Amino acid sequence: MEAYRVNIQGLSNNIHHFDYHFGDEFFRKYGAELVSAGDIKALISLDKHETFIEANFTLNGSIKLVCDRSLDEFDYPIAMDRKIIFKFGHEPGEVSDEIIVIDFNTVSLELGQYMYEFITLAVPMKKLHPRFEQDDEAEEGIIYSSDPEDKKDETDPRWDKLKNLNKNK
DSSP states (O other), X not given: OGGGEEESTTOOSSEEEEEEEEOHHHHHHHOOSSOOOEEEEEEEEEEEOSSEEXXXXXXXXXXXXXXXXXXXXXXXXXXXXEEEXXXXXXXXXXXXXXXXXXXXXXXXEEHHHHHXXXXXXXXXXXXXXXXXXXXXXXXXXXXXXXXXXXXXXXXXXXXXXXXXXXXXX
């Protein structure tokens, strides 16, 4: 999407700010597998230097998730700050989660894909509607056992005889 593409060759070595506000169309364009709807405000600052660009992402808003327990849709709040450093180099690649090497001749950066990845990484593994959060916390400490009676640890007498082999004095 051209709306989230920033021309970095035309930027001076300084800090540049970009504001975005996006919703359902953004999630349809970048992939609706995990998150298909939401309302997010993004503030991005690009601090361009001779050898790298430091990008700071601040994302606030909410996304629509489906509860794993009831299949009801609910709003999940998103509030995060992330940083990526785009380092200029000869061979493009990803050094780590925060450092990405881009070619010296790169014309623009596609920021939309990074914003979508940050949002999907914020989605919890267990998606529970807020009305179930109290119930889930109460069940955290419960451990279910298939055997209702507590049995003492009984060992096979053959193992006891083997343990005595070490005690040869």
